[in-house]
Amino acid sequence: MFKIGIIGSDNSHADAFSKLVNFKDPKTGEYRYPDCRIVGIFGLDDERTKEVAENGDLEFIAESPDEMMGKVDAVMVVFRHGDLHAKYALPFIEAGIPTWIDKPFAANTEDARLIIDTAKEKGTLIDGGSTVKHVYDVQMIKHAFENGSRIGKIKTAVLNFPGDVDSEYAGIHFYGPHLTDMTLGSFGYNPKSVVARYTGDCVTAILKYDDFHVTMNFIKDHNQYFAVLYGENGTIIREVDISMSYMHGMDKFVEMLRTGKMPLSFEQMYAPVEVLSAIEEAFKTGREVEIKGL
DSSP states (O other): OEEEEEEOOSSHHHHHHHHHHHSOOTTTSSOSSTTEEEEEEEOSSHHHHHHHHHHTTOSEEOSSGGGGTTTOSEEEEOOSSGGGHHHHHHHHHHTTOOEEEESSSOSSHHHHHHHHHHHHHHTOOEEEEOGGGGSHHHHHHHHHHHHOGGGOSEEEEEEEEOOOTTOTTTGGGTTHHHHHHHHHHHHOSOOOEEEEEEETTEEEEEEEOSSOEEEEEEETTOOOOEEEEEESSOEEEEEOOOTTHHHHHHHHHHHHHHHSOOSSOHHHHHHHHHHHHHHHHHHHHOSOEEOOOO
């Protein structure tokens, strides 16, 4: 049995993952992950932490993150503010405990590099970022891009997702990782540069690859998600359903625990942080920003 601890209670994701793992599927009457249980939680808000523990049927509330050591086989760091992720994830990574880090994986490239460098040094399994990249519709977009589909080679594409430059949780780094992960998961983790503008409640970024561009629209409070792919022989318009994203993300994390293999490379986990930071720099400065990679 893999015993999992949650670090951070302020995010609704703490509830979602606890219920997904600890409760039987109402349709099948079976546990989706019979070899896993989320057993404990640490949070900064006592009342909220108690609420998550009760709603998710957790066994204990830790007074400090250190209390998790020796009680869990893995942790999930799910604070809303990405600036907290490195601080709370690193002790577990240093201890060799498999660690899942919610979106944003980090709110700046320095923290992302520190997390990755530590995981490399300690040989620790890590995973995380937005779970949206794993949903069926994004996988279909990826398939159409990689295999040509009926529309042939992709010339350009347009995607949208919410984004809020003024969010108290590190601005665009709060919701922005969903669109960034969705885009890179579909079209590759090797873009070359980006230009971006902020107008009204929308950041529009043009992500430049070697031989095509992808336009990314971060639209505040806009809750319908679409991808439009323009190819040599036609166009694909696809709505993106994210309703099962928690499940798909947990599937990948549990698979990592079972197999000892990370779903993403270190380069793939770093890229969304660098790209979103580059987008932020681009719309603030008005300049094209190069993307160098890990």
